[in-house]
Amino acid sequence: MKREQAVQIIDHLRDAFKAMEKAERAIAGLAKEERLRFDDLLGEVVLDLEDKLLLPICEQYPDLLPPEEEVRPPLLCSELPWSEVKLPSSATEDQLDQIILSLLKSRWQKTAMFVTTAEKRFKELGWVISHEATAARLQVLSDLDRIESVGDLGYWANSEVRLKD
Incomplete structure (x- = not known):
């Protein structure tokens, strides 16, 4: 893949991630059962786009990694029952x-x-x-x-x- 092609793909991926954020907000308005199902599905899609598409391109062209302020913050989490x-x-x-x-x-x-x-x-x-x-x-x-x-x-x-x- 040429660098210009990689740039174009990453630009489209950024647009896709913005659209996914809008979809996430729309899903938040659904009934609980649907919210849980669709939110999980959307999360899988986002992870696949990041892991299977964005990451391999950025490994080939590390200078195309988004600026640090655009990188997602680490997830705050807990498993305390x-x-x-x-x-x-x-x-x-x-x-x-x-x-x-x-x-x-x-x-x-x-x-x-x-x-x-x-x-x-x-x-x-x-x-x-x-x-x-x-x-x-x-x-x-x-x-x-x-x-x-x-x-x-x-x-x-x-x-x-x-x-x-």
Whole structure:
């Protein structure tokens, strides 16, 4: 492949990634079951484009790698299950749920942003509750169908949460 061809392909891939981001936002408006299915499928497509097309081209032409500010930030994630979370003695699950529900909005919020906002509120209350613990509780609330979520809540940058409609 000639360099000019590689440049053209990468330009089209950038357009495709922008379109995928728009599709991701549109998927976020679907019902939960459809959101989960389509979000996973879209994620697979994006990874395939990156791993099977973009990466081999950039290996051949390393100077075509996107500038560092365009590279995706690392995924913030946690696999902490709620069963392993230890709450401060001054906090109960019900109190934690009340705070979480009071901070959620009817619009979608990235999980990464929400766990940061929640941590600030918990500190105001004198509670030491980690981002990981908050994400674990969000998973429980989603599993109990008390909140809506899209994506894998273990990957905070690739998931979103909101109040139920």
